[in-house]
Amino acid sequence: MSLSFCSRPWNLHISAQDSNSGNPDNFEGNCLCWAPNFTTPKMALIEQGDSAPPENCQRLVILGSSKVGKTSLVARFLYNKFDDNYTPTIEDFHRKVYRIKGEAYRLDLLDTSGNHPFPAMRRLSMITGDLFVLVYSIDNRDSFEEVSKLCKQIQECKGQCRKETKRLAHVPMMIVGNKCDKEKHRVIDPSEPEMLKEAYHHCGFLETSAKKNINVEESFQNLFDLAKLPAEMSPSLHRRVQPSYIGGNSSQSGKRGMSIRRKMSDACGTIAPNVRRPSIRTDLLVAQMRTNTSGTVTKVPPTPTSDRHRTELRCVIQ
Numbered sequence: 001m002s003l004s005f006c007s008r009p010w011n012l013h014i015s016a017q018d019s020n021s022g023n024p025d026n027f028e029g030n031c032l033c034w035a036p037n038f039t040t041p042k043m044a045l046i047e048q049g050d051s052a053p054p055e056n057c058q059r060l061v062i063l064g065s066s067k068v069g070k071t072s073l074v075a076r077f078l079y080n081k082f083d084d085n086y087t088p089t090i091e092d093f094h095r096k097v098y099r100i101k102g103e104a105y106r107l108d109l110l111d112t113s114g115n116h117p118f119p120a121m122r123r124l125s126m127i128t129g130d131l132f133v134l135v136y137s138i139d140n141r142d143s144f145e146e147v148s149k150l151c152k153q154i155q156e157c158k159g160q161c162r163k164e165t166k167r168l169a170h171v172p173m174m175i176v177g178n179k180c181d182k183e184k185h186r187v188i189d190p191s192e193p194e195m196l197k198e199a200y201h202h203c204g205f206l207e208t209s210a211k212k213n214i215n216v217e218e219s220f221q222n223l224f225d226l227a228k229l230p231a232e233m234s235p236s237l238h239r240r241v242q243p244s245y246i247g248g249n250s251s252q253s254g255k256r257g258m259s260i261r262r263k264m265s266d267a268c269g270t271i272a273p274n275v276r277r278p279s280i281r282t283d284l285l286v287a288q289m290r291t292n293t294s295g296t297v298t299k300v301p302p303t304p305t306s307d308r309h310r311t312e313l314r315c316v317i318q
């Protein structure tokens with residue numbers, strides 16, 4: 001039986017194997033058990049998310065000026081809802097768990113404050129984020145300038161953390177021009193974010209309206225594509241189920257000849273209830289683990305995307 005910590009300290013993976021049968025299922029019920037390409041069909045979806053392999057656990061951070069519609073975009077993506085009333089965000093944390101083609105995935109969404117009262121927290125969110133949605137409002141030039149600054153800050157921050165100082169860090173980022181329903185008030189021409197996007201690798205751009213539900217799903221879908229995550233993470237490409245949902249998975253069903261459409265329909269997802277943001281201490285630990293305190297190089301375990309198989313260096317949080 002082997003015990004190992006993954007790159008995120010709140011995930012403890014115990015890979016257990018019976019030396020006689022080689023079957024990890026023998027330990028089910030005694031310990032939290034995970035092995036690559038193996039998901040026990042008896043686990044509720046929410047538990048599968050908790051034990052998802054680290055490369056399938058992604059944190060999506062939403063940044064941008066105040067009132068540009070960050071929270072509205074998240075609400076549209078998660079609940080397909082829109083609220084005309086404005087409530088300022090301090091920080092909101094959401095978690096969605098998926099089972100796609102027999103594998104568990106976990107997507108954490110960090111909805112930040114546009115007022116960023118705590119700059120160190122914002123920097124920490126950049127360090128711990130894997131994917132970024134950078135939102136401006138098409139009727140507000142300052143909010144676009146902010147997105148331009150954010151692109152640079154994220155690249156610098158990730159560049160400091162990784163041994164990629166001489167070239168741009170590969171961070172999936174989606175620039176989103178929200179409130180495109182307010183065409184009459186437009187002050188940002190799409191050519192400007194298009195130019196900004198070209199300056200970065202793995203960067204996309206779309207105009208959206210959380211209010212009219214225009215391009216919201218497409219924006220997240222583009223970001224998943226950039227991050228090489230499964231398309232089925234998009235709301236319309238999986239079934240919404242209860243957290244307690246237990247079902248067979250497509251990889252174990254043995255239906256090899258299934259059509260792509262049918263395989264897609266086997267994907268399911270749920271929003272984790274009452275989930276709390278990992279503590280700042282935990283986030284700091286993650287930041288520390290992702291960097292290196294002595295300046296020596298730390299190997300990060302290989303992930304499905306080759307550019308995530310990388311070396312990382314010390315990074316300062318200030």
Ligand SMILES: Nc1nc2c(ncn2[C@@H]2O[C@H](COP(=O)(O)OP(=O)(O)OP(=O)(O)O)[C@@H](O)[C@H]2O)c(=O)[nH]1
Nearest residue numbers: 067068069070071072084086089114179209210211
């Ligand atoms: N017309 C229009 N209004 C929108 C749209 N998206 C959001 N709003 C409105 O804009 C206001 C601000 O939206 P929020 O989603 O709360 O903005 P936010 O970026 O989260 O703001 P902070 O939490 O302060 O950073 C709300 O009154 C929303 O109803 C949109 O696509 N079109």
Ligand SMILES: [Mg+2]
Nearest residue numbers: 070071088089
């Ligand atoms: Mg908000």
